[in-house]
Amino acid sequence: MDVKELKELDVAGLKKELNEQGEALFKLRLQKATQQLHNTNQIRNTRHEIARIKTILAQKVAK
Template sequence: MKTSELRQKDVAALEAEIKSLQKAHFGLRMQKATQQLANTATLRETRRAIARAKTILAEKQAAETSKA
């Protein structure tokens, strides 16, 4: 998911997105452990997508606290 798409989501949607990405990353790690994962680059992609979503979530939360 692109950064612009993530920025359009609200805090609750970002948290749900992070949770789903973490589940996907866990599944990929299990596939790798059992020698079933063909493309190991997907691990890197999901890890970076999680980091991207967490960064945007932290920015939104910081913006909300500064407004209040």
């Protein structure tokens, strides 16, 4: 998701997206462990997306 799209979500939507990205990261790590993941950059991108979501979530909760 784009940062603008994330900022438009409410707290519940951000938590849902955070949960989905966490599950995606878990699946990517399993694929890497079983040597089925060819593009390992996906793990890095997913971790960055999780960090973006957590940052926006913290900003919304602080308001």
